[in-house]
Amino acid sequence: MPSADENRELTSTLHLGLRSVVGNSPADLVSELISQATEEERAIIEGVLSGDNNSAMVFIHRGAQKGSRFLVTADGVSIGRSPESSIFLDDVTVSRKHASIEKAGTNFTFKDSGSLNGSYVNNESVTEKVLASGDEIQIGKFHLLFVGSKLGEK
Template sequence: MAMSGQLTVESSTLRARGADTVAWRPDLSGTSAAVADLLSEEDVVELRPGQGMLVVTRGPNTGAQLRLDRPVLTAGRHQLSDIYLDDITVSRRHAEFHTGSGEFRVVDCGSRNNTYVNGQPVDSAVLSNHDEIQIGKYRLVFIGPAD
């Protein structure tokens, strides 16, 4: 059971290093100093080609790196969410992260307090490298795949 005030990721979203992963050093050019401090160029993240990642920049577990490695990942206050966000301002089924066709998208699921990308409320938005997603008190920065 998840503890109050923590961001957790279901174990099904975690992937072990294997033959189908690549060592990737994120491109931090154009990244805010806060994100660069959390994710230095020395950090090596194991991602498959075409995968993206979210870095928690505000909220419990600041600095956590979450891989976007499935077609759909759910985010919300429901304990069965792929990305569990324990905050009263987060809806049980708040948002989804979609991966496919060479793009990454965040989709608001009709949440009460909206999903924001770069400070603007969105129903759905294609994510670009270094976009900031806000869900309740949590802030996540999208790091796109290496080109």
């Protein structure tokens, strides 16, 4: 007869403490990002905000890679701990193939890929969500800010 230790689950879900995003509207988060950006970054952000909605950007604004930015095109991006991911987040709290952002019509949609620790958009656990500019995505320890051409619109 197996002991209790032998029947133990080898994996478990880790729920990280989420910071409250109450009081930070999408416009406030984007304004804060712009105010802290370099002149070059400011030009890029303003270009995306005034663009034709065929591309967007994701900025890491909290976590080990703070300041990193990634272009999201109509082809979409993969997010994960795998070095093959378009957005590579090197931390054990991130699954190898954690999530993706895909273009569907005029919108960009965030999709969790069945990750162990889950994904959050604006502090809400999600498996799929249409993104608006200023939405905050949390994957593991990383907080990413989505910037698209439509501020706070879906």
